[in-house]
Amino acid sequence: MAPDRNTIDAFVKLGKYLTDFCDKCYSNDPEVDQNLKEIVARAGHHNGWFTEDNVLFSLQQWGELLTEQYIKDWLDNYSFQTENEPKTVGIVMAGNIPLVGFHDFLSVLLSGNKVLVKLSSNDKVLLPYLSNFLIEEEPSLVDKIEFVDGKLENFDAVIATGSNNTSRYFEYYFGKKPNIIRKNRNSVAVLSGRESEEELKALGEDIFRYYGLGCRNVSKIYVPKEYNFDGLFNALFHYKDIINQHKYANNYDYNKAVYLMSEFKILDNGFLILKEDDSLTSPISALFYSYYDDESTLRKKLQEMEEQIQCVVSSDAKGNDVNFGDTQKPSLNDYADGIDTLEFLLKL
Numbered sequence: 001m002a003p004d005r006n007t008i009d010a011f012v013k014l015g016k017y018l019t020d021f022c023d024k025c026y027s028n029d030p031e032v033d034q035n036l037k038e039i040v041a042r043a044g045h046h047n048g049w050f051t052e053d054n055v056l057f058s059l060q061q062w063g064e065l066l067t068e069q070y071i072k073d074w075l076d077n078y079s080f081q082t083e084n085e086p087k088t089v090g091i092v093m094a095g096n097i098p099l100v101g102f103h104d105f106l107s108v109l110l111s112g113n114k115v116l117v118k119l120s121s122n123d124k125v126l127l128p129y130l131s132n133f134l135i136e137e138e139p140s141l142v143d144k145i146e147f148v149d150g151k152l153e154n155f156d157a158v159i160a161t162g163s164n165n166t167s168r169y170f171e172y173y174f175g176k177k178p179n180i181i182r183k184n185r186n187s188v189a190v191l192s193g194r195e196s197e198e199e200l201k202a203l204g205e206d207i208f209r210y211y212g213l214g215c216r217n218v219s220k221i222y223v224p225k226e227y228n229f230d231g232l233f234n235a236l237f238h239y240k241d242i243i244n245q246h247k248y249a250n251n252y253d254y255n256k257a258v259y260l261m262s263e264f265k266i267l268d269n270g271f272l273i274l275k276e277d278d279s280l281t282s283p284i285s286a287l288f289y290s291y292y293d294d295e296s297t298l299r300k301k302l303q304e305m306e307e308q309i310q311c312v313v314s315s316d317a318k319g320n321d322v323n324f325g326d327t328q329k330p331s332l333n334d335y336a337d338g339i340d341t342l343e344f345l346l347k348l
Contacts, residue, residue, distance in 0.1 A: 003075050003110050008068075010138035011106065014130060015066025022060040039129045043098065047122045048247050050098050054210050055126070057328070058098040065332055074332040075110065078342055086144075087348045088114045090155035092170070094162060095120025097210040099127060103332075104159045104341060111345035114144045116155050157348050159341065180344055182337050185215040186280040187311035187327055190298065191223045191232075195315055195324075200235030202325030206313055207272075208239045209328045211248050212284055215310045215336070216327040219282040221289045222298055233269045243271035252285035259286075280308055310336070 017033075024032035040059075043050045089108045093101030101117075105127065108115040119127065128147060135141045152158065157178040160170040167183045174181065189203055206218040223229075243249050256273055259266050267274040277288040292298040302312060314321045335341055 003080060004112065004140075006138045007109055007141065008071055008075075010134045010141065011066050011071065011110070012068050013137050014133055015063050017133060018059045018063030018066070020063075022056055022063055025056055036129065039125055042125045043123070046124060047095070049211055049213060050123070051245065055098045057209065061329060062099065062102060070332055071110070075342075077333070078346055080112070080346065084112070084346075084348070086113050087156035088116055088154065089345065089348070090116045090118065090152040090158040090160075090174075092118045092152065092158065092160035092162070093120050093123065093127075095122025095124075097214045098123060099130075100214070101161065102127065102130075103330075103336070104161075107341045107345055108159075109141070109144060111342060113345055113348065115146070116152060117145070117147045118149075118152055119147060157345075161336070178344070178348060180337075180339055180341065182339075184281065185308060185310040185337065186219045187216050187313065187322075188220045188222065188280060188302070188309060189218045189313040189324075190292075190295065190302075190321075191221055191227065192295075192315065193224050193227055195231075197231065197235050199315055199324045200232050201238050202323075203232075203313065204236045204239045205325045206327040207236070207287060208242055211242070211245070212282075214328065216330065218311075218313055218327065219288065220277075220280045221287060222292050223289055225291050225293060227291070229267055229274065233267075236269070236272060240269075240271050248285060251283065255283050255286050280305070306338075 021033050021036050023029075025037070040052055040055045043055050044052060091101055091104045091108065093104075100123065101120075105115055105117065117127065131141075131145050131147075135145065155177065158170075158174045159180045159182075160167075160174060161182040162170060164183045167181050170179075170181045187206070189206065195203075203218065203221075206216075210217060212219060243252060252271060252273070256266070256268065259273065259275060264275060271285070273286040275282070275286055275288055276290065278290060279288055282288040302309060311322045311327050312320070313324055313327060315324065
């Protein structure tokens with residue numbers, strides 16, 4: 001079950017197609033592919049959070065990752081057994097951000113298996129279109145890609161992504177088969193108070209990209225005692241236009257009203273609410289913060305909470321930390337929940 005050369009080539013061609021498309025969109029080139037442009041627009045009609053800017057950002061990230069070199073470097077870390085029979089792997093996809101399940105889809109096909117996809121109702125148009133492109137480039141994939149509307153059936157293993165609540169249902173329904181079941185995760189940033197304006201501006205990308213709906217979005221920051229929030233607010237002012245998106249604005253108005261009526265102490269700049277809160281999960285338009293005395297103690301605490309945390313962002317990005325601005329730019333070997341999806345698939 002070695003990685004199929006033709007399948008790799010099809011994904012590389014998809015990467016080039018997406019990169020060319022995004023370049024033409026960003027430069028308003030009239031030669032842009034109108035079919036994909038229509039799909040991007042339809043994705044936005046289906047889901048108001050999928051603005052053109054956010055969908056293009058997702059397509060651009062995948063275009064940059066799907067290169068011959070990146071795929072080779074990724075797959076070279078694994079041993080592929082040629083004698084294994086292809087298995088059918090069901091994927092239950094989330095729909096919080098555009099193409100959030102694409103990495104699982106890619107991993108199943110490059111591991112030589114067949115994919116059975118149950119799409120989220122919030123993200124129904126992008127992946128089928130990209131799948132059709134792949135099948136045109138490599139016709140044998142028509143027998144390896146299937147989309148299902150109803151119940152997932154006749155599968156050998158499953159990868160399911162959802163909330164802490166749906167994970168209980170997934171475990172009940174899929175528990176007897178090999179599985180990866182993902183729950184809620186959040187990302188956090190550790191600030192020292194010495195960050196430059198550029199770093200704090202980049203942190204805004206981690207907070208606001210996809211309106212904060214992804215598990216890689218920063219929803220909580222840890223700041224030293226006596227931290228001055230002025231520098232952060234000044235840097236984040238770059239993102240003020242986010243309040244013009246009506247779904248975001250509705251969340252902002254609602255959350256601000258709830259906090260004020262509850263007499264919570266909040267900091268507010270007109271488009272983001274900062275609230276001191278122990279929770280890692282802040283609602284849309286809010287960012288939670290906690291103070292810390294000592295960074296090494298904080299790091300131990302974050303280690304203990306690692307099952308709830310997707311990314312830790314910091315300026316020195318030591319260990320597994322991520323640099324400011326990079327949370328939504330994972331590489332091919334950045335696995336959700338830290339579980340090696342490809343290793344799981346190759347052992348089926």
